[in-house]
Amino acid sequence: MNRFPTYFNKKWSLVFLLFVFASTGCVRAQEHFFEFVVLPDTQTYVEEFPEIYLHQMQWLANNKDRFSLVLHVGDITQNNNGKEWDIAKKGFNTIDGKVPYSFALGNHDMGSVSGKFADTRNTSLANAFFSVNDFPNVITSFPEGKVDNLLSEFTIGNQKWMVLSLEFGPRNKTIAWANEMVAKYPEHNFILVTHAHIYEDSTLHDGEDWWLPENYGIGKDTGEEAPNNGGQLWEKLIKKYDNISMVFSGHILKTGLGTLVSEGEKGNKVYQMLANYQKGVEGSENGGNGFLRIIKVDPENQKIEVKTYSPWLDEFMEEKEHDFTFENIQLK
Secondary structure, eight states, rough: OOSSSSSHHHHHHHHHHHHHHHTTTTTGOOOOEEEEEOOOOOOHHHHHHHHHEEEEEEHHTTTTTTTTEEEOOOOOSSSOOOHHHHHHHHHHHHTTSSOOOEEEGGGOOOOSTTTTOOOSOOOOHHHHHHHGOOOTEEEEEEEETTTEEEEEEEEEETEEEEEEEEOOOOOHHHHHHHHHHHHHHTTTTEEEEEEEBBBBBSSSSSSSSSSSSGGSSSGGOOGGGGGOOOHHHHHHTTGGGGTEEEEEEOOTTTOEEEEEEETTSOEEEEEEEOOOOSSSSOOGGGGTTTOEEEEEEETTTTTEEEEEETTTEEEEEEETTTSEEEEEEEOO
C-alpha cells in the first residue's frame, strides 16, 4: 500500500532529478566562472593563410555554448584592402548570432591607400564591411554610427560587464568619450581592448620606437585629434577607475608577449596582457599557427586563468608565459 500521496512522490522525484543533473554538471546555472577568447593580430592569416583564420572562427562557432564573448585586439587585416576585409567579414559571419564579439582597429586597419598603415585615420573600409548593427551587444559607439570605438554590455552570471574597444592610438577626443562611458557605469566591470598598449618587456608602450602611434602618419594630428600611446592611455583613462579590470593588446613583435599588473589610483589591480603570434614574431610559423588566448574568469575563487591554444593544431602552449593565473583578483 502506498502510504504517501502521489503529489508527494512527484515532488521528491523532481528534487532527486535536479540533484542528479547538478551533480553531473548539467545545470549550467551552478557554474560561477565564464570563459572568453582573445584573438591576437590576424593580419597574416587574411593575407596569406585564410584557412587558419576561418578554422579559428569555425572552432569558436562550434564552441558557442562555452564562450561568453570573443575580442579581437586589432590588425584584423594586413593591407586594409577589400579582399582581406572580405575574408575577415566571412570569419566573423561564422560566429554571428552564436558568440557575441567586439574588435579594436589596428594600424593596419586604417589608412588612405592599401599598405600605408595609418598614414591617415581613414577607416572607411572597416566601416563599409562592418556596421554597428553587426554587434548586438553594442550600446554606443564613437564617432556615433562607426565601428572605430565600441562600448558593449554583457550580463554574465550575476555580474555586469562592459567591453570598451578603442582605436589604434586613441585620440584625445576618444579618451574623453571613454572617460564619460566608464564613469557612467560604475557598477560594471570593464575590459578594455586596444591595439597597442604594452611592450614585450611588460612595460607600458610609451618608449622611443617606430611602433608608437605618434610615429605613424596619424602622429601629425593635433588637439583633440592627437593620438595617445600606452603610457598616455594609462594616465588619462585606465588608472583613474577601479572598475577597469583587464586590458588586452597586440601590435608588438619580438616575442609578442607581455604581462603587466598595475595598481590604479584607488588601489585596484589592472591586468594587462599583450599577445601576438603573427609573422615577424620570434618563432612564428604560418602567421601564428592559429594560437589564441582563452581567458577564464572565476570571481568566486578570485582567479583569472590564461591559456594559449591553437584550434588549427589542436595544441596548447604550456610555457609559463603562455599559461598562467592571476590570484586574489577583486571584481565589482
